[in-house]
Amino acid sequence: MIITWNILQLDCYPVQDGLTDVVCTVHWQCNGVDGIYVASAYSTVGVTIDPSAPYTPYESLTKEQVLEWVWTSGVDKDATELSVAQQIELQKNPSIVSHPLPFSNT
DSSP, X not given: OEEEEEEEEEEEEEEETXXXXXXXXXXXXXXXXXXXXXXXXXXXXXXXXXXXXXXXXGGGOOHHHHHHHHXXXXXXXXXXXXXXXXXXXXXXXXXXXXXXXXXXXX
């Protein structure tokens, strides 16, 4: 199974404390693929500036940096990946199935 994390959108304050384009919300997605089976989790998380850390201008942000914000802002990376893996496992081995009716409704 291949698990990937993506950042789909960054919402920003145009100006905050003299800084421009300050990220306040991260829209993220965790995707899993195992052959023909796919699953994902999507959510948003609010982030704030850490005054003790150096400020990174919007245009210099990296995916890895923003993902660290996601994981340190309350998103449990391991639990999210497990949830995606469980979704795929249920596709492979469903606990409930629907069959065609054994009769006609005419």
